[in-house]
Amino acid sequence: MAITVDNKQLNVISLKENFEVIHTSYEEIREAELKRYVKVYGVKRQWEISAVEQNVSWMESILKYLQDKAAAGSLVTLKVEETDYNVEASVYVVEASLNEFDPKNKIKYFTVTFVEY
Numbered sequence: 001m002a003i004t005v006d007n008k009q010l011n012v013i014s015l016k017e018n019f020e021v022i023h024t025s026y027e028e029i030r031e032a033e034l035k036r037y038v039k040v041y042g043v044k045r046q047w048e049i050s051a052v053e054q055n056v057s058w059m060e061s062i063l064k065y066l067q068d069k070a071a072a073g074s075l076v077t078l079k080v081e082e083t084d085y086n087v088e089a090s091v092y093v094v095e096a097s098l099n100e101f102d103p104k105n106k107i108k109y110f111t112v113t114f115v116e117y
Contacts, residue, residue, distance in 0.1 A: 002081040003049065005114075006069075008062050013050040013109075015080065017087075020044045045089065045116045047078065050099075053108045063110050066093045078114050089116045 003010045022041045027034055051062075058064055069076050070093035080087040091114035100109040 002079075003051075004077075004079045005062065005066065006076050008065065010049065010051045010062060011053065013052060015050075016048040018046045018048075020046070046094075047080075047087075047091070047114045048111060049114070050109070050111045053110070055106045056108070061108065063096060063098060063108060063112070066096055066112055069093055070096065076114070089114075091116045 001012060001015070003012050003015065020043065022044055023038050024041075025036065025038045027036050029035070053061055053063070056062075066076070073092070075090045075092060078087065078089050078091045093112060094115045095113040096110060098108060098110050101107070
């Protein structure tokens with residue numbers, strides 16, 4: 001599986017995609033009956049990616065890059081290229097965590113959450 005963010009390759013451990021339907025619901029009386037209706041405006045997609053970096057300094061880290069993009073409120077381009085699953089989306093970084101850091105071996109395990117609005 002090839003996953004990139006702004007053309008920077010991620011060494012992915014796992015990928016999870018969720019979506020939420022953006023909608024409103026309302027009730028109306030029509031023909032002497034109470035009816036319930038839903039108006040759908042679209043879908044908000046979210047991806048959670050767990051990845052690992054090895055032998056990369058903090059200043060060159062994708063995690064640092066994404067932290068800077070999030071702080072600036074900038075969009076990034078997420079690309080997932082798989083045989084039967086392909087995505088290219090402009091997304092925001094809404095959460096990131098450094099799950100484990102091994103300074104002796106220069107290994108960082110991290111999780112990043114991206115949202116498409």
